[in-house]
Amino acid sequence: LTSLWSTHSLREEVARFLTYYCKAPARLDPENVVVLNGCCSVFSTLAMVLCDPGEAFLTPTPFYGGFAFSSHLYSKVELILVHLDTAHPRLFQLTVDKLEQALLEATLTGKKVRGLILINPQNPLGDVYSRDSLKEYLEFAKRYSLHVIIDEIYMLSVFDESITFHSILSMESLPDPNRTHVIWGTSKDFGISGFRFGVLYTQNKKVASAVSSFGYLHGVSGIAQYKLYRLLRDREWIDRVYLPTYRxxxxxxxxxxxxxxxxxxxxxxxxxxxxxxxxxxxxxxxxxxxxxxxxxxxxxxxxxxxxxxxxxxxxxxxxxxxxxxxxxxxxxxxxxxxxxxxxxxxxxxxxxxxxxxxxxx
Amino acid sequence: LTSLWSTHSLREEVARFLTYYCKAPARLDPENVVVLNGCCSVFSTLAMVLCDPGEAFLTPTPFYGGFAFSSHLYSKVELILVHLDTAHPRLFQLTVDKLEQALLEATLTGKKVRGLILINPQNPLGDVYSRDSLKEYLEFAKRYSLHVIIDEIYMLSVFDESITFHSILSMESLPDPNRTHVIWGTSKDFGISGFRFGVLYTQNKKVASAVSSFGYLHGVSGIAQYKLYRLLRDREWIDRVYLPTYRxxxxxxxxxxxxxxxxxxxxxxxxxxxxxxxxxxxxxxxxxxxxxxxxxxxxxxxxxxxxxxxxxxxxxxxxxxxxxxxxxxxxxxxxxxxxxxxxxxxxxxxxxxxxxxxxxx
Missing domain, CATH: 3.90.1150.10 (Aspartate Aminotransferase, domain 1)
Incomplete structure (x- = not known):
């Protein structure tokens, strides 16, 4: 079904695009790419695939509301909110202590926690996680066998030149590659949310295959696919014209x-x-x-x-x-x-x- | 959300289009139109909205397999197959007796049957139901308070001039309008399944509203919407050039x-x-x-x-x-x-x- 609803060429182009812009240490594999009609569809199908009804994801807040809405439409996954607050020296700072505490509390009340949701760059805070912080979050998840869903949809929208964005796809090695799933799309970085286009990148073949079977109900319009294919491969224009202007x-x-x-x-x-x-x-x-x-x-x-x-x-x-x-x-x-x-x-x-x-x- | 994911103009154009081609006795209301990315998405969301997990639809077979696949991805609706066979004088004839019997058997085994699925013109048989047959099926459904989901996706693909297709939208009055839901799309009649476009027409405002809230995950690409809008309103071309050539x-x-x-x-x-x-x-x-x-x-x-x-x-x-x-x-x-x-x-x-x-x- 993957090949039915997402032409191979588009997935190849996405893999090439992410390899370059995420500064991946090795070429990313098109077989690990699933394309669906928007990032909320990717999130919703991931939730379906990773969780039984009533199981939960840890979710630092404040947090993009679209995922909360998507999580209830089909999958009935529960979101366990990890409330960041203004008490910490850095406002709304996400720390592993906070995650540990939320996980402990959830487990004590009998919740089955399956994963952690991260958004980087963060929405609505605008935080860009340092490489060290990212590693800590991923190591935390690995300790408890949690899946990590990381949404990098604003990855090209870092406009302060003193800040470096680190995609987790840039890491030499992921702590738990089979439980690490990246979401990206063109809605924000290219301002075309009307196209309905979202990408999953995961090394977990079973997850990729299960999510892509939902492509039957979340396919990308063929004419949109073709235009996206043309857009993503025009790297010279993106690098020389689009991104400098945008930023x-x-x-x-x-x-x-x-x-x-x-x-x-x-x-x-x-x-x-x-x-x-x-x-x-x-x-x-x-x-x-x-x-x-x-x-x-x-x-x-x-x-x-x-x-x-x-x-x-x-x-x-x-x-x-x-x-x-x-x-x-x-x-x-x-x-x-x-x-x-x-x-x-x-x-x-x-x-x-x-x-x-x-x-x- | 309806207005967010399906521009009002497109829904208006669909209402006008269906009024004309379904020979509706009165102008169809754009407020009763929901557009999603394909008919399987419409069917899947209808199943979500009308059924709790484990509840069932009566489904005469042979029957389009795409709906069977869609019914299991999200909604967990059970399909109770009403096997048509070659024993009847007319091969694979659907009769109310068959429906009554299947419903009785299902009820006796403790199944909660919520609806009946019809495809007209039928896929794969090619049957076009007479007005009388249609009325009988709808009256049967009304007797047992069953919803009727009727898929008319091949409505413009009747090429034998001696056969008249009767859309249920052409009926002066529906036996149970609040439980009658029509599906149509451009995939077959216009040969553009890659566009991902499906339509629900229902007078049931609650159902229309619930289905359209799923539009968040099943939206139609904006560029596809615009092209569809332009296509559907070009009735002169459709009537004079396209349909005669097609048929x-x-x-x-x-x-x-x-x-x-x-x-x-x-x-x-x-x-x-x-x-x-x-x-x-x-x-x-x-x-x-x-x-x-x-x-x-x-x-x-x-x-x-x-x-x-x-x-x-x-x-x-x-x-x-x-x-x-x-x-x-x-x-x-x-x-x-x-x-x-x-x-x-x-x-x-x-x-x-x-x-x-x-x-x-």
Whole structure:
């Protein structure tokens, strides 16, 4: 079925592409590539293949909500949230201690934990894991025979030149190659989510074969396959034209947005990857609850601004929002104007509500 | 989500298209249209939505194998086969008696039957149900509160002008509109299965909404959506150029193949719809078993001929094959030559094997 729903040439091209951009130490094998209609389909089928209903994945949060939604549609896998918080010296830092603790607690309550989900570069935080951190997470997973599903869909969207992205496909050797599964797609790095295209790379032949049998229901349109094949092989254009333009535009937009945020006194994570910044609007919530977060989100919407709120990412603390900045300068300017106005109105209401009270710290 | 994964314009165009080609008594409502990446995805999500695991659908056989495969990937719906056979005056005739009996037997063994699957025009038989038969099947389903999933994917592929296809969407009133769900797609009638496009039409708003939420994992590629939108609205070309050409080519190919079959003394169903004929090769099997059927199928493959065998369609009796004839005259000629040669070899072997024995009747 693999060959039926994903032409061999496309999988070969994907293998070549990932070998180059992930800096793989050896040529990646097209036989380890499965292509489906989007990364959520890859995640959903992986969950079907790796878990029986009720089994669980460890999931550091805040965490991309699309996977949470996908995990319930078909597979009934449970997500055990590993809540990162602002207490740690580095905000929302993922540590092995946190993972150990979450695994222990889950096991004590009788949960069967099958895997760990990582997103690198992280969505919504923008964190790019160091090689050492990555190794620690993978070693942790190996100790407990956990599968690792790592989503590298923003791998080409690291725009801060001082930051190096390390794909796990760049490692000389993986701690547990048969339990390590990489997801990538063109939706973010090439801005074509409408194509519906997602890739699984795994050395586990059984997993690759099982996932590709789901290709029957998650095939990629032939005309999209052909266009993707043509896109991915045009490395000269990608290297010389596309990526430099893409990254410099992201840099510029990020600089514009963060300068504005600083001027407004709004704190945010300054991470240098992804199409978004994770900002802290706690001081605008009183009381600082998810209900107030929802109302502020509603107010943004009413003023024609789409921000995603922390709750969507299963964030533990209310008050965080994700701002996407990948847009044209003029529209960003307009957006930041609306943003400012919404917050001004919000401030006024806060003053009326409780003139002397303290908001969230 | 409906609007996210299926542009409103495409659903409007589909509603207009089906209103016209299904001869609907009133304009069909775009809100009742859900589009997904292929009819198997529509079937699979319908099964998820209508059934709990282990619940069952009645399924007259022989029956399109793709749905059987789809039914197990995610939904775990059980198919209760209603075996049509050659004992009835009209070969493989579907009757309400057969349905009643199958339902009774299933219920007695504790099965919870939730629906009935129909394919019209039928695959692989090529039967086109009369309006009266259709009504009987629908009334039967209503009596037992069964959902009806009716796949009309070959609706424009009726090439015998003496036969009239009746879509259930043409009925003045459906016996049980909230439990009647129609599937259609462009894969067969327009020969573009690579597009991955399937349609659900249902008046049941809850079912439409639940199925469309699965669109998150079964979305149609944007570029395919746009091309489909352009195709479906070009009714003048479809009516004046495409359909007359398509049907006259099918007629010609069907005439060629059936003439050859007659000359070879091979019996077949002469039905006038679909891209295939259902042929009887029992006399070439000795003993007449599914194992021998498999070996003959293998022999066709070894001689570069793809026929589908009855077992794939869950046919009760061994020895039936489906021959697709929708191909160019020269290739058909070559194919029939190979077909003849395979059967000659098979005959020789039969004689060697058991010079005097009787084969299947």
């Amino acid at each position: 410099s535009r992201l840099q510029r937009a990020h600089r514009y947005i963060t300068t504005k945020l600083k001027a407004l006194g709004i704190s945010f994570l300054n991470r240098g990857s992804g199409l978004y910044v994770w900002i802290n609007l706690k001081v605008y919530l009183d009381p600082c609850t998810f209900e107030e977060e929802r109302l502020l989100h509603r107010r943004f919407l009413d003023n024609k601004l789409i921000l995603s709120r922390g709750k969507t990412y299963m964030c533990k603390e209310p008050g965080w929002f994700r701002v996407v900045f990948a847009d044209k300068p003029l529209r960003l300017k307009q957006a930041m104007h609306r943003f400012y106005q919404v917050l001004e109105t919000q401030k006024l209401e806060l003053r009326v509500k409780q003139p002397e009270s303290a908001q969230c710290e | 006259s080519r099918l007629q010609r190919a069907h005439r060629y193949i059936t003439t050859k079959l007659k000359a070879l003394g091979i019996s077949f169903l002469n039905r006038g719809s679909g891209l295939y004929v259902w042929i009887n090769l029992k006399v070439y099997l000795d003993p007449c078993t599914f194992e021998e059927e498999r070996l003959l199928h293998r022999r066709f493959l070894d001689n570069k001929l793809i026929l589908s065998r009855g077992k794939t369609y869950m046919c009760k009796e061994p020895g039936w094959f489906r021959v697709v004839f929708a191909d160019k005259p020269l290739r058909l000629k070559q194919a029939m030559h190979r077909f003849y040669q395979v059967l000659e070899t098979q005959k020789l072997e039969l004689r060697v094997k058991q010079p005097e024995s009787a084969q299947c009747e």
